[in-house]
Amino acid sequence: MDKIQELELKIKELEEEIQWRDSHIETINKDNNRLLEQSMEVANLIDLYNQFIVEMDLGDELKVFIKEKQKLYN
Secondary structure, rough: HHHHHHHHHHHHHHHHHHHHHHHHHHHHHHHHHHHHHHHHHHHHHHHHHHHHHHHOHHHHHHHHHHHHHHHHOO
């Protein structure tokens, strides 16, 4: 194998590695976007639950509920 063929082979290997890396980066970005969307949904639900607790004036009941649940875990 002459030098030109060796270089062409090395270039092909590097191109394949770049393609593999780019594919994985794309997959990771999709996963990260999905996680971000899910995190935003959770944050919105937490905000909604908080608004419900405040509007229904359930602060004291929530404190009692949390204390009871904590006793179960201890």
